Structure formats: structure tokens, C-alpha cells
Amino acid sequence: MLPPGSFEGRVAVITGGSSGIGETIARHLAALGATVVLLGRRPDALREVVASIREAGGSAAGFAADVRDRERVEAVLAEVVDRYGRIDHLVNNAAGNFRVAPEEMSPNAWNAVVRIVLDGSWHCTQTVGRHLIARGGGGSVVSIGTTPALFGDPDTAHSASAKAGVLAMTKSLAIAWGRHGIRLNVVTPGLTDDTGAVSQLFAAEGAYAANLEKIPVGRHANRDEIAEAVTYLLSDHAGYVTGQNLVIDGGRSLGIG
Numbered sequence: 621m622l623p624p625g626s627f628e629g630r631v632a633v634i635t636g637g638s639s640g641i642g643e644t645i646a647r648h649l650a651a652l653g654a655t656v657v658l659l660g661r662r663p664d665a666l667r668e669v670v671a672s673i674r675e676a677g678g679s680a681a682g683f684a685a686d687v688r689d690r691e692r693v694e695a696v697l698a699e700v701v702d703r704y705g706r707i708d709h710l711v712n713n714a715a716g717n718f719r720v721a722p723e724e725m726s727p728n729a730w731n732a733v734v735r736i737v738l739d740g741s742w743h744c745t746q747t748v749g750r751h752l753i754a755r756g757g758g759g760s761v762v763s764i765g766t767t768p769a770l771f772g773d774p775d776t777a778h779s780a781s782a783k784a785g786v787l788a789m790t791k792s793l794a795i796a797w798g799r800h801g802i803r804l805n806v807v808t809p810g811l812t813d814d815t816g817a818v819s820q821l822f823a824a825e826g827a828y829a830a831n832l833e834k835i836p837v838g839r840h841a842n843r844d845e846i847a848e849a850v851t852y853l854l855s856d857h858a859g860y861v862t863g864q865n866l867v868i869d870g871g872r873s874l875g876i877g
């Protein structure tokens with residue numbers, strides 16, 4: 621969608637870039653000329669995706685890091701700046717989620733998800749933001765949201781609450797850092813094929829088909845459709861867009877709100 625070379629000379633960090641939507645975002649950014657840096661917990665998964673992006677002619681590196689670990693996040697991002705001289709873009713994509721009734725959720729279960737989604741996004745965003753401000757500004761951040769953050773979901777209150785926090789963080793920092801030329805936005809996908817969400821949340825018999833029934837356009841999203849929106853919002857073509865939430869759910873949430 622974007623002209624070739626749109627991210628030439630840029631460095632983009634993608635958390636959870638070793639699978640699902642994050643992997644596809646990384647592939648799109650690399651194809652548009654960015655050096656992509658992937659963060660995730662599993663080194664083998666990172667190695668595989670990095671090798672495949674390089675085979676396709678892209679520039680990529682992977683760092684094993686749990687985004688909940690502030691010290692590790694700071695150390696990795698400092699190493700990225702040392703190695704490449706800059707970070708221009710951040711995609712807060714790493715997430716954890718599972719279905720559990722709120723009255724049955726243990727404190728650890730709540731924390732596991734909130735610390736990945738909300739704390740992890742904060743650790744990465746503040747660290748990258750400080751780098752961007754120190755270098756004189758510019759740059760952009762996209763965080764991946766979820767429709768339950770807007771409308772609620774009884775089975776994923778931890779994820780919905782954390783993602784609502786990420787949306788509020790995005791709007792707050794968009795105001796704070798606008799004068800530094802730093803833009804922050806959210807992309808909120810509906811259920812997207814070939815991702816952890818499908819296996820993690822829609823594995824029960826009939827759940828995937830039942831969800832399909834609720835979508836006006838009659839199908840689930842594909843990973844490229846989400847990645848294209850993310851690359852647009854990260855790019856200079858979206859230079860006047862900040863603090864916004866782009867919902868890409870085939871009309872699923874229409875009539876709910």
C-alpha cells in the first residue's frame with residue numbers, strides 16, 4: 621500500500637514480532653525498508669522469523685526479552701540504539717490472553733495479562749519516547765488494541781482492562797509528546813486468522829463459526845490487513861494523525877456501542 625522505501629533508514633521495534641500479527645507487521649515494515657527489531661520470550665521463534673525476513677532481503681534482528689521486565693527492556697533497547705544508532709518506531713503488539721470468569725480469576729492470572737499488555741507497553745513506550753525526545757523528536761508508536769477494551773467482555777476482563785489502559789496511555793502521551801513530533805496511535809483488530817488469539821480464545825467447538833456469524837462483512841480479518849493499517853499509521857503519510865484508535869473489525873462492533 622505504501623510506496624517502496626517508505627521506511628528506508630528507519631529502525632522499528634516490534635514486541636511479539638515472532639508470531640501472529642506482530643510477525644506480519646515486521647515483514648511489512650522490513651519490505652518497506654525498515655530494519656526491524658523483534659522482541660519476544662522464545663529465542664527459537666525469534667531466530668526463525670529473523671532468518672526468514674533476511675532471506676527475503678530484509679534487515680532484522682531478534683532479542684529475547686519479556687516486556688514485563690523493565691530492566692531487560694531498557695538494556696535491549698539501549699543495545700539496539702548502540703548497534704543501529706537509532707530507534708524510530710515502536711509497535712506494542714506483545715500480549716497474553718485467556719478466557720476466565722472474573723469471579724474465578726486469581727491475582728496472578730490478572731497480573732500475568734495486565735503486566736504484559738499495560739506495563740509492557742508502558743516500559744517500551746517510555747523508553748523509546750525518552751530516546752526520541754533526547755535525539756530531538758520525531759518518530760511514532762502504534763499499539764495493538766482489542767474491541768473488548770471499548771465494549772467489555774465478561775471472559776477477558778484482564779485483557780480488556782489492560783488494553784483500555786493502553787488506549788488511555790496512547791491519548792495521554794500523544795498530548796504530552798506532540799510538541800516533540802512524536803505520534804502515538806492504536807490499531808484495534810477484530811478476530812484475525814492464523815494467530816494466537818484464534819488458538820487461545822476460539823478453540824472451543826463452534827466458537828470460531830459463531831463469531832463469524834456476528835461480522836457484517838462475513839469473514840475474519842487477515843494479518844496483512846492489520847499490518848497495512850499499522851504501517852500507514854507509523855509512516856509519514858499519517859503525519860497529522862495522533863491519539864487515534866483505528867478499529868478494523870469488519871463492522872463487528874457496529875451496533876454494540
Ligand SMILES: CCC/C=C/C(=O)SCCNC(=O)CCNC(=O)[C@H](O)C(C)(C)COP(=O)([O-])OP(=O)([O-])OC[C@H]1O[C@@H](n2cnc3c(N)ncnc32)[C@H](O)[C@@H]1OP(=O)([O-])[O-]
Pocket residue numbers: 715716717718719720726727728729730732733766767779810811816817820821
Ligand atoms: C478478539 C480477540 C482478542 C484477542 C486478544 C489477545 O490478546 S490474543 C493473544 C493471545 N496470545 C497469547 O496469549 C500468547 C501469550 N500468552 C501467554 O504467555 C500465557 O497465556 C500467559 C498470558 C498466561 C502468560 O504466561 P506466564 O507464563 O507469564 O503465566 P503463567 O502460566 O505462570 O500463569 C500466570 C497465572 O495465570 C493463570 N492462568 C493462565 N492461563 C489460565 C487460564 N486459561 N485460565 C485461568 N487462569 C489461567 C495461571 O494459573 C497463573 O495463576 P496462578 O495459578 O499462579 O494463580
Ligand SMILES: NC(=O)C1=CN([C@@H]2O[C@H](COP(=O)(O)OP(=O)(O)OC[C@H]3O[C@@H](n4cnc5c(N)ncnc54)[C@H](OP(=O)(O)O)[C@@H]3O)[C@@H](O)[C@H]2O)C=CC1
Pocket residue numbers: 635636637638639640641642659660661662663665685686687688712713714715716717736740764765766767808809810811812813815816817818
Ligand atoms: N489475533 C487476533 O484476532 C487479535 C489480536 N489482538 C492483539 O493483537 C496482538 C497480537 O495478537 P496475536 O497475533 O493473536 O498474538 P500471538 O499469540 O500470535 O503472538 C503473541 C506474541 O507476543 C509475544 N509475547 C507474549 N508475551 C510476551 C512477553 N511477556 N514479552 C515479550 N513478548 C511476549 C509472543 O512471543 P513469546 O511467546 O515468544 O514471548 C508472540 O510473539 C496482541 O496485542 C493481541 O492482543 C487484538 C484483537 C484480535
